[in-house]
Structures are given as structure tokens and as C-alpha cells.
Amino acid sequence: MGMDRLEPRHFLRELFEAAVAAAQPELTLPAALPSPPPGRTVVIGAGKGAAQLARVFERHWTGPFEGFVVTRYGFGVSCEKVEVAEAGHPVPDEAGLCAAEKMMSMVADLGPDDLVIALLCGGGSALLPLPPDGFSLSDEQVLAETLLRSGMPIGGMNTVRKHFSRIKGGRLAQAAAPARVVSLVVSDVPGDDPAEVASGPTIPSHTTRADALDWLRRYDVALPEGLQRALEEAEEAPRPDDPDFRRHEVSLLSSAGKSLEAAAGLAEKIGLPAVILSDSMEGEARELGRTHAAIAREVALRGRPFRSPVVLLSGGEATVTLRGKGRGGPNGEFLLALALELEGVEDVSALAADTDGIDGSERNAGAFADARTLSRIRAGGHDPQEFLLSNDSWTAFAAAGELFEPGPTGTNVNDFRAILVAARH
Known part of the structure; x- marks a missing residue:
């Protein structure tokens, strides 16, 4: 797969698979x-x-x-x-x-x-x-x-x-x-x-x-x-x-570090620069999502600290302090917060997933998001901000049709996050 025919969701899935394969x-x-x-x-x-x-x-x-x-x-x-x-x-x-x-x-x-x-x-x-x-x-x-x-x-x-x-x-x-x-x-x-x-x-x-x-x-x-x-x-x-x-x-x-290196290597094989932000990011999932969104926004709109196209990779263990009674896990919450912060920013696609294949207690490993995710959620009469406040990321991404469900992977090296910032059109 070359950069000239890069399909974001397929590419992000391949990065996840490369990370998991390195830990088999x-x-x-x-x-x-x-x-x-x-x-x-x-x-x-x-x-x-x-x-x-x-x-x-x-x-x-x-x-x-x-x-x-x-x-x-x-x-x-x-x-x-x-x-x-x-x-x-x-x-x-x-x-x-x-x-x-x-x-x-x-x-x-x-x-x-x-x-x-x-x-x-x-x-x-x-x-x-x-x-x-x-x-x-x-x-x-x-x-x-x-x-x-x-x-x-x-x-x-x-x-x-x-x-x-x-x-x-x-x-x-x-x-x-x-x-x-x-x-x-x-x-x-x-x-x-x-x-x-x-x-x-x-x-x-x-x-x-x-x-x-x-x-x-x-x-x-x-x-x-x-x-x-x-x-x-x-x-x-x-x-x-x-x-x-x-x-x-x-x-x-x-470990997460070795798996992120494998994903970066796959990206670079097709000529796409990859940056590993960290393999040990911890903290509230929604705050990590907002921080990653700020970096992606800076890249997309100002070409700093990295020029697009680029894929930003990170790993670690996000946590969720339960405030509501929704369904979902830290990867979904991370991604929903990221999507809310990136509303209006084109050419950004992301995948956040647990490398064991399960995010929290549901059947999905995580989810995908892009510039149209929030509109897909709202099309069903839902408020994505309310989903975030009630820790209900699973319902949000189910409504958008963007759940990622690879099934059990046979390994576990923590959360995997990949944000693709494409070249601006």
C-alpha cells in the first residue's frame, strides 16, 4: 500500500495489527x-x-x-x-x-x-x-x-x-x-x-x-x-x-514500546513519517484525548511540531473516573474527547484500541474517529458531549458505526493510539 492510495481506516487497522503481531x-x-x-x-x-x-x-x-x-x-x-x-x-x-x-x-x-x-x-x-x-x-x-x-x-x-x-x-x-x-x-x-x-x-x-x-x-x-x-x-x-x-x-x-516501533516501521515503509509520542502515557482518558487533539490540531493547521503527513503514535494506560453509568472503556473515552476537541479540523483520522481486543467490559477493542464522527453521532439525535459526561463512549461510537472489534488478540501490551494527519488539500 503506497501513500497515493492510503485509506485512513484501513491504514490505522494495519498499524494496530503490526503492533499486536510484534507482541505475539x-x-x-x-x-x-x-x-x-x-x-x-x-x-x-x-x-x-x-x-x-x-x-x-x-x-x-x-x-x-x-x-x-x-x-x-x-x-x-x-x-x-x-x-x-x-x-x-x-x-x-x-x-x-x-x-x-x-x-x-x-x-x-x-x-x-x-x-x-x-x-x-x-x-x-x-x-x-x-x-x-x-x-x-x-x-x-x-x-x-x-x-x-x-x-x-x-x-x-x-x-x-x-x-x-x-x-x-x-x-x-x-x-x-x-x-x-x-x-x-x-x-x-x-x-x-x-x-x-x-x-x-x-x-x-x-x-x-x-x-x-x-x-x-x-x-x-x-x-x-x-x-x-x-x-x-x-x-x-x-x-x-x-x-x-x-x-x-x-x-x-x-512491551508497548516494541509494538509502537513495529507500527512506526510499517508506516515508514510506505513513506509516511511516524512519531512515537510516548509508550507510557497515563492519566484520565478524556484529558489524554484532549492533549493528543491539541498536538494533532497544531500539526494539521500550523505544521508544527511536525509537518503533515504524519502518524502520531502513543501507548500507555488511560484510566476513567466513573461519573456516569454509561458503557465503554478508556480507549473509547479518549477518542470521544479527542473528536470533540478536533471538531472542524479536516484531514485527521484516529484509532484508539486496547491491544488485548477488549476496551473495558464491552466486545470492542476501541473505535475509529475522523472529521465526520460527531455529525454521525448527532444524526441519530444524540449529543456527543453528553455521552462523554456520562462515560458512554460505547453508545456514541455504536451510533456512529465506528466501533473497532478485532476480537481477542492473544496478547496485551496496553493501549494503542494512532492519529493520522494527512497532507492538507
């Missing part, structure tokens, strides 16, 4: 596998792409093993030997609790000649609920729902989750001692700290109980008295200098 486990996992140990090999995993990671592992592992992974409902794929369970996300459920308990039992009673391989990716935090002694699944559900409404960034939520858990924050690996643990991680967190992916069940924590309480204060999160007291009195998660972790290894298989 078949490309990244085999070279990271360790050698088989003298003893047993136990494979565990959690996240939206955990089943795909397990299937690739099976194809390339040369020794005996036993395995179990948990993924989100609808994200499972068939494996020959690894058992695949599905559970609730983003709010944990009973199936996730059973999966966490089974995982802990699988790594118990291992010896120094045994090996645990942990396949971790985004979504694992919700899929592995295991509350502290004296608390129930319903307590962890209340915590999850409260954090999801708070607008707290993923790093803050995971810091809190680690201190209300018997499996997160390195505790799963601690239970496997004295076995060696190799963690193979697909990063969906800004900054690519593997200890934050899936709340790091096999990776020791750099964060503390005080950090967790500080996040709650900063976002004015009011928890039930029992949960608040549990966090105030929680045992610290194991630290990196704990001797249980001295033989452990961690490999980062893929």
Missing part, C-alpha cells in the same frame, strides 16, 4: 525459555494472553511438565497438556479464586531441582483473587470495584492489590521455594516494570504497605472499615533482597 508469543517466547531442570517443571500463568503463551510453550518445550493457566472468559485457547481455566475480569469471581488456590497448591512441596515457569500478562491481577486470611472473595470484589471507579492508575491499583493478597507481590514464588522460578512477562504497564504486571505474583515488590495507603489517600478512596484496617495492618510483600528470590529470573517478552 510465537515471536517472543521460544528464545526466552530456560533449559529443562533435573527435577519437575511446573508451568503456571495468568492474564488475557496466558492461554496463547501456554500453547506456544507446549510447542517449544523439550522436557516433561505439568501446567495450569487462567485467562478471562472467552480468551481461552485449546492446549494439549496445560489446563486452561477462565475467570472473571475486571471484577474477580469464584472461578478466579479456585484458580489462585490451585496455582498455590501446584507450587507447594517443590525442591531445589524443580523449576516453575510463570507466564504473566495483563489482566492477571483480577484473575488471581486470593484475599488474606479472615477475608472473603466478596471483600476482594468490593476492593476491585472501588479501585476501578477511582481513576487510580494501574500502578497504584496494583500496589494496593499486592497488600490485600496471599498470592500477589511475589508471594506465589515465595510459596514455591526452594524451586527456581523463571517469570516470562508481557508488559501492559507504563514503564514496563515486570513486578507490576498481573501484580507480580512471582516477582518481589518494590512497593510497600505505606505506598498502598498513600495511593488510597491521594485518590480519596473510601473503603469499608474492615478493608481499610486490613491494608493498614497488612504484612509487607516480600522484597527483592529476600533470599527466596536469589535464583529467580525475569524476562520481558514484549
